[in-house]
Amino acid sequence: MVVLATKCYVEGDARERSLDSLDSLVRNDIGDLDVTWDIGVRDDDFVSVTVDGDDATAARNLLADEWGEITPHMEDGETYVGTLDQWDEDGFVLDVGFHEYIRIPADEIGLGTGSPTQIRDRFGLVQHVPLSFVYGDTCRLADETRDELYDWTRQEGSSGRVNVNSATRGEVRATVNRAGHAQDIVTVERLGLLEQSIVCPEGTDPPGLLASIGKYLPSELKCVLT
Secondary structure, eight states: OEEEEEEOOOOHHHHHHHHHHHHHHHHHHHTTSSOEEEEEEOTTSEEEEEEESTTHHHHHHHHHHHHOBOOSOOOTTOEEEEEEEEEETTEEEEEOSTTOEEEEEGGGTOSOSSOHHHHHHHTTOOTTOEEEEEOSSSOEEOHHHHHHHHHHTTOTTEEEEEEEESSOHHHHHHHHHHTTOGGGOSEEEESSSSEEEEEEETTOOHHHHHHHHHTTOOSOEEEEEO
């Protein structure tokens, strides 16, 4: 079994749609291997995939590489993935599974000036978004995460992004189309199972797009401006 570093925290029909979507994504990742799999949601909302078959080890490694893996054993200096759970003036708190949490102190976030709350707003970090960190006595955001977030604010040919949680990539794309804004986006990037990033081309106003689609999505939405 591999526990993916992404959560399924919606309920009812939305959960069924989310898990159906994940099953399709898992099939894309490992469907060519000699394996069968079963997807479940743990009591901490992290998604588990039980894999059986001759290629099970390779399949688990592929899924861990694609999604990040939640593990109960972390070693100093190694990079892991958690999901953004809370934030306050002292830093970010990441959920790392198994009902454990780690804190990224404010001075270890490494994303420029401002309080953790201001940084979260500036980089459009919605709750539950997966973030990589380096584990140790004092944890810090991983360099690859910092680089990716900085790239969001200076992406050539883009006016910014609208980040969304509580919806699959397909649901976000359908909502953008329903709101009549298909021409106002470049793509929808998947950040996690239920966390997406809508990339806006030059000439599109991300706050305006947020206001237009927000009424259709029971989500947290945040803008990133370039």
